Amino acid sequence: MDYRALLAAIAVPRLTGTAANQQIREVLKRELATRGLVVMEHRFTGRSLLHRLGRAPLEGVNLIAVRPRARVSVWLAAHYDSKGQPLSMATRLVAAALAILGALELFALVVRALLGPLRVGAPDVLAGAAGVTGVLLLAANRVTDRSAGAVDNATGVVAVLATLDALPPDAPVGVLFPDAEEYGLLGARALVRERANLLGDTCLVNFDGLDDRGFTIAFVHRTGPTVARVAAALGARRARWLPVLVDGLVLSAAAREGVTIMRGDWGTAKIVHTPRDSAERLTLEAVRRVAASVAAALFPG
Structure with missing residues (x-):
């Protein structure tokens, strides 16, 4: 699989509600269907102070993908929207x-x-x-559509697909691609509000920002044996609190276990949400290593 080409295709400005966001959603639906998953759209509306100061509702679309007639025990998740802001x-x-x-x-x-x-x-x-x-x-830090969001979070989306590719075709995994994460986790909140039954008694592995540089972090939301294996396989630094908002915080509230996998350093934070967050600066070596390690840890033996 040419993951670099896939990254280049989806690492474009794709703010929720824009035509580009819809186009990337169609690309992801095709990628999931090619891997034998049944894809469903979960449409929702929400309000965010970042969107017209909350005066108008924002419409978004989450993607939910499952294997036919399979019971999901692990969800792989990554938000697919992006945003730009004047400040990194x-x-x-x-x-x-x-x-x-x-x-x-x-x-x-x-x-x-x-x-x-x-x-x-x-x-x-x-x-x-x-x-x-x-x-x-x-x-003064308003939301714009001026960042391609390569690290945040096209890399997370590619990591989900690469993990799927590293698993057996009958592995009991499903995929969640939430929308509107950049507007305050609106898509994840809608999933928990309207589809919480999907997450019950499952493990959530959320990917959010995987840079080539820096170190890997396992942001543990709900610990358990699967999360412990994943963190150990990655050799990740474990954290129970970070000054960031990620979908894993919300989705894990309805799951048995939950973790968000991140990678980077202060240099990564300096480019996130800026025009410098482009596909050209990434090799995806870290994404490949993370995906292989997560796949091996999820279903050992």
Whole structure:
């Protein structure tokens, strides 16, 4: 399978609700059908402050794929939408930290004023200015359709398909390709709200951002034997909390076990959601290794 060609085909700006998003969805439906899966569309609507400040509903389409007459014990998931923003993920994390610093400074000033005469010094002014800067940066960070979303999350989609290809054709796995992750996990929330029965007593393996560089992280949402095998096979750093929102957080709430597999470093965060997140900078070696390791861990022997 030419995964590089597949990456190039789907790593295009594909914000939820756009024509490109629909075109990529059709590509994914064909890829899944070629692998013998029955594909269903799950249409939903939701509201997000990132979409017209929540004043208008957003329509999206999740893809659910299963093997005929098979009971799914493991779901492989990856969101297929993308978004651009003026600030990279790294810059947004810094801005959020500054905003939190400003909030803490404001709280401290209030406490000090209640306890006695308030004297404001240079550190207070600097902390307050940092907080205002962080808030202004976050407020100006609107959603655009100017990122091809190669790492985030065309690599995750390719990893799902590569994992399928590494498994026996009768393996009891299904595929979830949620939409509108970039608008606040709307697709995953709709799946849990309307199709939670699909996830009951299953293990969820979600892929979200697999860069060539950096290290592999197993963001564990609900631990269990399958998740433990996957994390061990990947040699991944395990985390129970990260300052990111991923579909695995929502989907795992309805599953028996759940984990999100990620790979990268601070350099990755500096390109996510920017025009620099393109297919040209990726070799997919990490995606191939991750997919092979996950497949071997899911059904050992």
